[in-house]
Amino acid sequence: MYTNEYVDAKDPSHPANLICELCRLFYDKDWVTGTGGGISIRDTEGENPNLVYIAPSGIQKEKLQPWEMFVVELPGTKILNTPNNCPKELTKSYKYKPSACTPLFLSCYNMRDAGACIHTHSQNAVMATLLWEESIEFKINNIEQIKAIPKLEYNKTTQKVEKIGNLENYDTLVLPIIDNVPHEEDLVDDLENAILKYPGATAVLVRRHGIYVWGENIWKAKVYNEALDYLLELAVKMKLAGIPTVKNN
Amino acid sequence: MYTNEYVDAKDPSHPANLICELCRLFYDKDWVTGTGGGISIRDTEGENPNLVYIAPSGIQKEKLQPWEMFVVELPGTKILNTPNNCPKELTKSYKYKPSACTPLFLSCYNMRDAGACIHTHSQNAVMATLLWEESIEFKINNIEQIKAIPKLEYNKTTQKVEKIGNLENYDTLVLPIIDNVPHEEDLVDDLENAILKYPGATAVLVRRHGIYVWGENIWKAKVYNEALDYLLELAVKMKLAGIPTVKNN
Amino acid sequence: MYTNEYVDAKDPSHPANLICELCRLFYDKDWVTGTGGGISIRDTEGENPNLVYIAPSGIQKEKLQPWEMFVVELPGTKILNTPNNCPKELTKSYKYKPSACTPLFLSCYNMRDAGACIHTHSQNAVMATLLWEESIEFKINNIEQIKAIPKLEYNKTTQKVEKIGNLENYDTLVLPIIDNVPHEEDLVDDLENAILKYPGATAVLVRRHGIYVWGENIWKAKVYNEALDYLLELAVKMKLAGIPTVKNN
Amino acid sequence: MYTNEYVDAKDPSHPANLICELCRLFYDKDWVTGTGGGISIRDTEGENPNLVYIAPSGIQKEKLQPWEMFVVELPGTKILNTPNNCPKELTKSYKYKPSACTPLFLSCYNMRDAGACIHTHSQNAVMATLLWEESIEFKINNIEQIKAIPKLEYNKTTQKVEKIGNLENYDTLVLPIIDNVPHEEDLVDDLENAILKYPGATAVLVRRHGIYVWGENIWKAKVYNEALDYLLELAVKMKLAGIPTVKNN
Numbered sequence: 001m002y003t004n005e006y007v008d009a010k011d012p013s014h015p016a017n018l019i020c021e022l023c024r025l026f027y028d029k030d031w032v033t034g035t036g037g038g039i040s041i042r043d044t045e046g047e048n049p050n051l052v053y054i055a056p057s058g059i060q061k062e063k064l065q066p067w068e069m070f071v072v073e074l075p076g077t078k079i080l081n082t083p084n085n086c087p088k089e090l091t092k093s094y095k096y097k098p099s100a101c102t103p104l105f106l107s108c109y110n111m112r113d114a115g116a117c118i119h120t121h122s123q124n125a126v127m128a129t130l131l132w133e134e135s136i137e138f139k140i141n142n143i144e145q146i147k148a149i150p151k152l153e154y155n156k157t158t159q160k161v162e163k164i165g166n167l168e169n170y171d172t173l174v175l176p177i178i179d180n181v182p183h184e185e186d187l188v189d190d191l192e193n194a195i196l197k198y199p200g201a202t203a204v205l206v207r208r209h210g211i212y213v214w215g216e217n218i219w220k221a222k223v224y225n226e227a228l229d230y231l232l233e234l235a236v237k238m239k240l241a242g243i244p245t246v247k248n249n
Numbered sequence: 250m251y252t253n254e255y256v257d258a259k260d261p262s263h264p265a266n267l268i269c270e271l272c273r274l275f276y277d278k279d280w281v282t283g284t285g286g287g288i289s290i291r292d293t294e295g296e297n298p299n300l301v302y303i304a305p306s307g308i309q310k311e312k313l314q315p316w317e318m319f320v321v322e323l324p325g326t327k328i329l330n331t332p333n334n335c336p337k338e339l340t341k342s343y344k345y346k347p348s349a350c351t352p353l354f355l356s357c358y359n360m361r362d363a364g365a366c367i368h369t370h371s372q373n374a375v376m377a378t379l380l381w382e383e384s385i386e387f388k389i390n391n392i393e394q395i396k397a398i399p400k401l402e403y404n405k406t407t408q409k410v411e412k413i414g415n416l417e418n419y420d421t422l423v424l425p426i427i428d429n430v431p432h433e434e435d436l437v438d439d440l441e442n443a444i445l446k447y448p449g450a451t452a453v454l455v456r457r458h459g460i461y462v463w464g465e466n467i468w469k470a471k472v473y474n475e476a477l478d479y480l481l482e483l484a485v486k487m488k489l490a491g492i493p494t495v496k497n498n
Numbered sequence: 499m500y501t502n503e504y505v506d507a508k509d510p511s512h513p514a515n516l517i518c519e520l521c522r523l524f525y526d527k528d529w530v531t532g533t534g535g536g537i538s539i540r541d542t543e544g545e546n547p548n549l550v551y552i553a554p555s556g557i558q559k560e561k562l563q564p565w566e567m568f569v570v571e572l573p574g575t576k577i578l579n580t581p582n583n584c585p586k587e588l589t590k591s592y593k594y595k596p597s598a599c600t601p602l603f604l605s606c607y608n609m610r611d612a613g614a615c616i617h618t619h620s621q622n623a624v625m626a627t628l629l630w631e632e633s634i635e636f637k638i639n640n641i642e643q644i645k646a647i648p649k650l651e652y653n654k655t656t657q658k659v660e661k662i663g664n665l666e667n668y669d670t671l672v673l674p675i676i677d678n679v680p681h682e683e684d685l686v687d688d689l690e691n692a693i694l695k696y697p698g699a700t701a702v703l704v705r706r707h708g709i710y711v712w713g714e715n716i717w718k719a720k721v722y723n724e725a726l727d728y729l730l731e732l733a734v735k736m737k738l739a740g741i742p743t744v745k746n747n
Numbered sequence: 748m749y750t751n752e753y754v755d756a757k758d759p760s761h762p763a764n765l766i767c768e769l770c771r772l773f774y775d776k777d778w779v780t781g782t783g784g785g786i787s788i789r790d791t792e793g794e795n796p797n798l799v800y801i802a803p804s805g806i807q808k809e810k811l812q813p814w815e816m817f818v819v820e821l822p823g824t825k826i827l828n829t830p831n832n833c834p835k836e837l838t839k840s841y842k843y844k845p846s847a848c849t850p851l852f853l854s855c856y857n858m859r860d861a862g863a864c865i866h867t868h869s870q871n872a873v874m875a876t877l878l879w880e881e882s883i884e885f886k887i888n889n890i891e892q893i894k895a896i897p898k899l900e901y902n903k904t905t906q907k908v909e910k911i912g913n914l915e916n917y918d919t920l921v922l923p924i925i926d927n928v929p930h931e932e933d934l935v936d937d938l939e940n941a942i943l944k945y946p947g948a949t950a951v952l953v954r955r956h957g958i959y960v961w962g963e964n965i966w967k968a969k970v971y972n973e974a975l976d977y978l979l980e981l982a983v984k985m986k987l988a989g990i991p992t993v994k995n996n
Contacts, residue, residue, distance in 0.1 A: 034970050034974030035895055035974075036892055126890070126891075127984055133990075143458075144455070144459060168431055180889070180916060182915050182916060182917055206891070208889050208891060226283035230279075230282055230372070233372065234375060241376075241380065241489060391678070392624070393704070393707035393708060394532060397532045397534065417680050418680060471558075472532050475531040475532035479534070479621070483621055486625055490628070640955050641956075642927060642955060666929055667929060667956070668929055717807065721807060727780075728783070732870055732874070735870070739874075741878075741880070
C-alpha cells in the first residue's frame with residue numbers, strides 16, 4: 001500500500017485511516033451519500049499537531065482511501081500534500097480538488113482549537129432548519145441526550161473558549177442556524193460570526209444544507225455529531241407532533 | 250489480550266464479552282448512540298452469581314472492550330474491579346468512571362433478582378413518553394407482540410415477584426413512566442417506587458430520557474427490550490394516526 | 499457440527515440452513531425481532547418432499563442453529579424429529595417446543611401445496627390492518643411492484659390452485675384480513691376459510707398481529723413476502739397522506 | 748468460477764461484477780427488493796465500449812452472480828451472450844429472460860451516450876409521483892444536495908447533450924414524470940420523449956413505479972441516483988410538512 005511522509009496507511013489510528021473508517025460509518029447512516037459532507041482531522045497526537053487531513057471534493061465518501069487526503073498546516077491554508085502527488089496508477093490520472101469545506105474546517109480549527117470537524121448533509125439537520133425556517137437558532141431542552149453535548153465557556157484569562165463540562169439535561173441546547181449561500185466557501189464569514197456570537201456552541205446548522213460539528217478530537221466530534229443528530233431527529237418528530245422542543249423548567 | 254480475575258476475554262459467553270457484542274447491536278439499532286444508554290449483566294452462570302458487570306460512563310458503546318467493565322458484588326455497591334486497574338498502555342491513561350446508571354441497575358438486581366438490565370435512549374421510548382405526556386403509565390393491548398413480555402406476579406410465600414408465564418395478546422401491557430431528573434443517580438427513588446408499585450412490569454420508562462428493561466438473564470432482557478421497543482414504535486405510529494392503543498375486549 | 503438423519507448442516511441449501519440464513523436477514527429487517535415470526539420450509543428438493551422444517555417456539559430468530567428445527571411429515575402433524583433429541587451439551591437442557599405457527603404452516607402446505615411459508619410481525623402489515631380496521635380485505639392496485647405477486651387460479655381439472663403467471667400492475671391485489679385470536683393455533687379455521695375464499699391470494703393478513711405468506715419454494719415465498727411488505731409499507735404511507743390505494747383504471 | 752468471453756469474474760471492476768456489488772448495496776437500501784429494479788453497465792473501459800451488461804428479469808438482485816448477465820451490443824438490440832449459455836449445473840436449468848428494462852436502458856445509452864443506467868423502485872420516488880399526482884414534473888431548489896446533480900446542455904455543434912458542470916444549489920432541479928403502463932417495454936416511447944424534451948435531466952420518474960437514472964459511468968450514475976433519492980426523500984417530507992419544495996430566489 002502506498003505511503004509517503006504524510007500517509008501511513010498501516011496505523012489504523014492515523015487521521016487518514018480514521019477519516020476512511022468514519023466515512024464508511026457515516027455513509028451507512030445516510031449522512032454523506034451522493035458525495036455529500038466530509039470529515040477533517042487534525043493530527044493532535046502526531047509530531048506536528050498543526051497538520052490537518054481533509055477528504056477531497058466530490059468523492060464517494062464510503063470508498064475513500066487513506067492516500068486521497070489533502071494535508072494543510074495550521075493556521076495557514078497552504079496545502080502540504082495532495083493526492084495528485086500519488087502515482088498515476090493509483091489516481092488513475094484523476095485530478096483531485098480540495099473540498100469546498102476546507103476554509104470552513106480551518107475556521108473551526110483556528111477559532112476553537114478543534115481537533116476534528118465533521119460536516120454532514122443529515123436530513124434531520126436540514127428538516128430542522130426548514131421546520132424552524134424563520135428562526136436563526138435551533139433550541140431544545142429537557143431531553144437526556146443533551147448531556148452528551150459539551151458545556152463551553154469563554155475564558156477571559158486564556159482568551160479561549162474552553163470546555164468546562166457537559167450540558168445538563170435541563171439546560172437549553174442552542175445551535176445557531178446560518179443561511180446557505182451558492183458557494184460553500186462563501187459561508188466562511190457567516191460561520192465565523194456564528195462561532196463568535198455563540199461561544200457555547202460546538203456546531204452550526206446551515207439552512208437547507210446540513211451541519212458543521214467540531215470537538216477536541218475526532219472521537220469527541222463523532223459523539224457530539226451523533227448526539228446532535230439524535231436530538232435533531234427527535235426535535236423534527238416533536239415539531240411534527242405539535243410538541244414544543246423547549247419547555248420551561 | 251488482557252485478562253485478570255474478572256475478565257476472561259476468551260469465552261464469548263462471558264458477561265464482559267456479551268456486553269460488548271450487544272452494545273454493537275444496540276448501536277446499529279440507534280439505541281445507544283452518542284455514548285447513551287448501557288448494559289449490565291450479572292454472572293448468573295459463573296462461580297459467584299452476585300458479580301455484576303457494568304459498562305463505564307461516557308464511552309462509545311459500539312467500541313467497548315471486555316476489559317473496560319466495572320465489576321460490583323451484590324447486594325452492596327462496592328466496586329471489585331475497575332478498568333483503571335488495567336495497564337496504562339491499554340487505558341491510554343484514561344480515567345474511567347462508573348456509569349451513572351449503576352445504582353439503577355443495582356435496584357433492578359436487588360428488588361427483582363434480575364440477571365441483566367438494559368438501558369436505552371430509544372427514540373420510540375422517548376416519543377411515547379412525550380405523546381402521553383400527562384400520563385404516568387404507558388398502556389397497550391391486543392397486539393400479538395405483547396406475548397413476548399413476561400407475566401409477573403408477587404408470590405406471598407417467597408415474597409418475590411416471579412414469572413408465571415407470558416402475557417396474552419389481549420392482556421394490557423402497563424409500563425410505569427417516571428419523570429426525568431437532572432442527575433441519573435437521583436432517579437433511584439422513583440425507579441424503586443415504580444418497581445414496587447408495578448409488580449407486573451419488567452421495565453420502567455423515563456420521560457424525555459429512555460427505558461430501563463430487565464430480565465431473568467441477558468437473553469430474556471434482550472428479547473423483552475426488543476419486544477417493548479417494537480410495541481413502543483407501533484404505539485407511537487398508532488397515536489399519530491389517531492388509533493387508540495388500548496381497545497376494550 | 500452436529501448432524502443426524504434430518505439435519506445436514508454442511509449443505510447451505512438444506513432447509514434447516516436456509517431457515518437460519520433467512521431468519522438473520524428477517525431480523526435485520528425488523529420482521530422477527532423479540533422472538534416474533536417464523537419460517538418453515540418443505541424439503542421439495544430432497545428425497546422426501548413431504549418433510550417440513552419448522553423453527554421452534556420462542557427462540558431468538560437471528561441466533562437459530564440448523565439442529566434446532568422440528569421436522570414434520572405432511573399431510574399429518576406427527577413430529578419426526580425435535581431438537582430435544584440433540585445432545586444435552588448442545589441444547590443446554592433447554593426444552594424446545596414446536597412453534598404455535600405449526601398448524602398454520604401445515605394448512606398452507608396441505609391446501610396450497612406450498613414449498614415454504616413465512617410468518618412475520620412486520621409493522622407495515624400490522625399498521626395496514628389497523629388503518630383499515632373495519633375492512634376484511636387489503637387492496638392496492640396500479641403500483642409496479644404488484645407484478646412480483648403471483649396470479650393464482652383454481653383449476654377445476656386438477657382441483658388445485660395453480661400459478662398462471664404474475665399479476666399485472668393494473669390488477670388489484672387483494673389480501674384477506676382475519677382477526678387475531680388469543681392462541682395462535684386457534685387461527686387455523688379462519689386461516690383455512692380465508693385460503694378457500696381467496697384462491698387468488700398467496701398471503702393472509704392477521705389483524706394486530708402480522709402476515710402469513712407462502713410460495714412454491716422458499717425463494718418465491720421470500721420474494722412474495724418482500725414485495726408484499728413493500729406494498730404494505732407504501733399503502734400505509736399513502737393512507738396517511740390521504741391517497742387512495744385503489745384507483746379506477 | 749465460470750468464465751467465458753464476456754464474463755471475467757476475477758476483475759472486481761468488470762461490469763458484471765460491479766452490477767453484483769451494487770445490487771447488494773441497493774438491496775440493503777430497499778431500492779430493489781422483491782426482484783424489483785435493475786442495473787446496467789456499458790463496458791466503457793473495455794475493448795468494445797459498445798457492450799452493455801444487463802441483469803436478467805425476475806431475479807433476486809442481492810443474489811446475482813456475474814455469469815447471470817445478458818450482454819447486448821449497442822446501438823442494436825442483438826443479445827451477444829445470455830446466462831442460458833452457461834453450463835446447466837450452474838443455471839440449474841433455469842431459463843433466464845432478458846430484463847423488461849432492456850429497451851429502456853438502451854434508449855438511455857443511445858440517446859445520451861450514457862455509461863450506466865440504474866432503475867429502482869425507491870419508495871421515495873414512488874411517493875413523490877403520488878404526492879404530485881397531477882404534475883408531469885418534479886421540482887426542487889435551494890437544497891445543497893442539488894449540487895451533486897450534473898448540469899446538462901444540448902450542444903448544437905456536436906448535436907449531443909453534454910455535461911457542462913454541476914447544478915448550483917439555487918438552480919431548480921426538474922425531473923420529468925411519465926405515467927406507468929402495463930408492460931415495462933411499452934414505456935420506451937414516453938421515456939424517449941421525456942429524454943428529448945428535458946435535455947437537462949439525467950433521470951426520469953415513472954409514476955407509481957420508480958426512477959430511471961443514468962450517468963457517464965457507473966460511479967456517476969450511482970452518485971446521481973443517491974443524490975436524487977436523498978432529494979426525493981426530503982421532498983416527500985417537506986410536502987407532508989407543508990413546506991414548498993420550490994422557493995423563489
